Amino acid sequence: xxxxxxxxxxxxxxxxxxxxxxxxxxxxxxxxxxxxxxxxxxxxxxxxxxxxxxxxxxxxxxxxxxxxxxxxxxxxxxxxxxxxxxxxxxxxxxxxxxxxxxxxxxxxxxxxxxxxxxxxxxxxxxxxxxxxxxxxxxxxxxxxxxxxxxxxxxxxxxxxxxxxxxxxxxxxxxxxxxxxxxxxxxxxxxxxxxxxxxxxxxxxxxxxxxxxxxxxxxxxxxxxxxxxxxxxxxxxxxxxxxxxxxxxxxxxxxxxxxxxxxxxxxxxxxxx
Amino acid sequence: xxxxxxxxxxxxxxxxxxxxxxxxxxxxxxxxxxxxxxxxxxxxxxxxxxxxxxxxxxxxxxxxxxxxxxxxxxxxxxxxxxxxxxxxxxxxxxxxxxxxxxxxxxxxxxxxxxxxxxxxxxxxxxxxxxxxxxxxxxxxxxxxxxxxxxxxxxxxxxxxxxxxxxxxxxxxxxxxxxxxxxxxxxxxxxxxxxxxxxxxxxxxxxxxxxxxxxxxxxxxxxxxxxxxxxxxxxxxxxxxxxxxxxxxxxxxxxxxxxxxxxxxxxxxxxxxxxxxxxxxxxxxxxxxxxxxxxxxxxxxxxxxxxxxxxxxxx
Numbered sequence: 135x136x137x138x139x140x141x142x143x144x145x146x147x148x149x150x151x152x153x154x155x156x157x158x159x160x161x162x163x164x165x166x167x168x169x170x171x172x173x174x175x176x177x178x179x180x181x182x183x184x185x186x187x188x189x190x191x192x193x194x195x196x197x198x199x200x201x202x203x204x205x206x207x208x209x210x211x212x213x214x215x216x217x218x219x220x221x222x223x224x225x226x227x228x229x230x231x232x233x234x235x236x237x238x239x240x241x242x243x244x245x246x247x248x249x250x251x252x253x254x255x256x257x258x259x260x261x262x263x264x265x266x267x268x269x270x271x272x273x274x275x276x277x278x279x280x281x282x283x284x285x286x287x288x289x290x291x292x293x294x295x296x297x298x299x300x301x302x303x304x305x306x307x308x309x310x311x312x313x314x315x316x317x318x319x320x321x322x323x324x325x326x327x328x329x330x331x332x333x334x335x336x337x338x339x340x341x342x343x344x345x346x347x348x349x350x351x352x353x354x355x356x357x358x359x360x361x362x363x364x365x366x367x368x369x370x371x372x373x374x375x376x377x378x379x380x381x382x383x384x385x386x387x388x389x390x391x392x393x394x395x396x397x398x399x400x401x402x403x404x405x406x
Numbered sequence: 407x408x409x410x411x412x413x414x415x416x417x418x419x420x421x422x423x424x425x426x427x428x429x430x431x432x433x434x435x436x437x438x439x440x441x442x443x444x445x446x447x448x449x450x451x452x453x454x455x456x457x458x459x460x461x462x463x464x465x466x467x468x469x470x471x472x473x474x475x476x477x478x479x480x481x482x483x484x485x486x487x488x489x490x491x492x493x494x495x496x497x498x499x500x501x502x503x504x505x506x507x508x509x510x511x512x513x514x515x516x517x518x519x520x521x522x523x524x525x526x527x528x529x530x531x532x533x534x535x536x537x538x539x540x541x542x543x544x545x546x547x548x549x550x551x552x553x554x555x556x557x558x559x560x561x562x563x564x565x566x567x568x569x570x571x572x573x574x575x576x577x578x579x580x581x582x583x584x585x586x587x588x589x590x591x592x593x594x595x596x597x598x599x600x601x602x603x604x605x606x607x608x609x610x611x612x613x614x615x616x617x618x619x620x621x622x623x624x625x626x627x628x629x630x631x632x633x634x635x636x637x638x639x640x641x642x643x644x645x646x647x648x649x650x651x652x653x654x655x656x657x658x659x660x661x662x663x664x665x666x667x668x669x670x671x672x673x674x675x676x677x678x679x680x681x682x683x684x685x686x687x688x689x690x691x692x693x694x695x696x697x698x699x700x701x702x703x704x705x706x707x708x709x710x711x712x713x714x715x716x717x718x719x720x
């Protein structure tokens with residue numbers, strides 16, 4: 135398998151995606167809006183109701199947090215603690231959903247779209263190897279989804295810092311955990327989801343089927359979200375490191391499974 | 407060594423044999439026609455030979471490479487025009503050509519650019535190279551799809567219904583191009599078609615297949631003579647009368663006579679057409695016929711084809 139040939143597939147698809155605003159706009163705008171509006175709500179709402187929004191589950195979340203996190207919040211007021219936990223911990227798993235959601239349209243379209251547009255036979259007839267085709271298709275979903283994720287993170291940091299500076303007297307983001315989350319865990323989670331979606335896309339007849347099935351991939355990430363909300367799983371540096379390693383292994387397994395399942399004849403037989 | 411060789415090629419989909427024991431050889435530089443109605447196994451044969459699907463049984467080599475043992479080399483050796491043009495409509499013609507040239511291993515940038523220009527000029531598309539393929543007409547897309555198939559200068563070309571759905575002018579352009587490709591660029595072409603005009607004009611050897619099986623193979627001339635019989639005598643008259651008809655039917659060597667709807671033309675099935683023609687024409691004149699023209703008409707490949715496909719066992 136040659137990387138330059140996988141990049142050739144990536145380049146071809148990237149050009150096509152770039153010229154399709156119907157795909158680009160929702161992928162780019164939704165996470166960006168989400169990244170600016172949510173922190174604004176977290177900062178403005180508690181202040182406007184006099185800082186008494188600390189509910190039972192937030193208190194439970196705070197109680198279950200490791201000592202190091204509790205130490206971060208030592209001396210903070212109730213309003214500061216609530217806002218700090220929401221902005222720096224509660225929202226962290228959402229940033230794992232962004233790359234998965236952003237990539238799902240392109241990854242679902244990867245092979246299924248080529249089948250629908252009847253370009254798949256010409257592509258499969260080329261001497262590009264299975265690995266080169268698979269990697270190229272994964273990359274074309276991965277790169278834009280990570281660009282969107284990192285832009286959203288930048289917007290989120292700016293928003294949290296803008297609203298949070300007065301409240302905390304310092305810029306809360308980025309910190310080590312978030313940097314590890316964005317540069318380590320988000321890419322490997324995204325790769326696993328994309329790999330699975332591309333495999334699904336190669337094995338179904340059309341884009342819609344692929345997208346409907348790939349939506350299920352968000353469920354494990356929602357599990358992380360609820361785990362954190364329940365205080366069972368806290369996205370501290372150690373947890374992020376463990377999860378990054380775990381998902382890196384999953385990525386390798388998914389790619390190998392994808393290669394094993396990649397049968398040109400079967401892909402062609404699913405063409406309408 | 408033949409450019410394409412198949413021995414007992416079989417492809418089954420469940421209990422259905424889409425291709426059932428096909429054996430043929432195509433010499434280098436030749437245009438070989440694989441004829442048959444829809445669903446006869448032509449596309450499946452091309453897909454097996456271009457290593458898109460694996461044969462259930464049998465062997466085949468393309469450009470000297472075994473399709474089972476060396477599929478990657480086979481794919482490098484061939485250019486394929488699939489049933490659909492397989493072009494990316496959001497990309498320009500040049501971007502499509504660039505992608506496929508590189509996918510087929512054309513690494514040198516200058517040589518690649520030169521070849522793309524050469525091929526697009528050959529197909530008269532160079533002037534519109536920077537337009538998106540989505541804006542092209544069907545004929546232009548088909549030309550571009552063939553251009554894409556030959557951009558890496560393959561030894562062997564598989565063309566699946568290259569003139570399907572095109573208007574007569576565009577069909578003629580594509581046929582002219584195929585002739586030029588074979589003559590000037592020395593490509594070996596396997597042409598799958600049910601358009602007999604294409605096969606008759608372009609191919610020296612053809613194989614007619616139906617339900618995955620070979621019905622007959624040979625040169626187009628051999629098939630015409632063997633299947634549809636010898637040429638027929640066609641006599642155009644001012645008017646065909648009852649007496650002329652009776653006289654011709656009673657003539658020696660005449661097996662059958664047909665008259666056209668306007669009562670001005672006789673089509674006579676006659677043994678030894680060359681030897682019998684003067685005698686038959688003399689008898690028509692003696693019966694009062696005013697002859698405008700006389701000619702021996704070769705049966706078309708279409709007649710041979712229709713006869714064969716109709717007679718093929720179900």
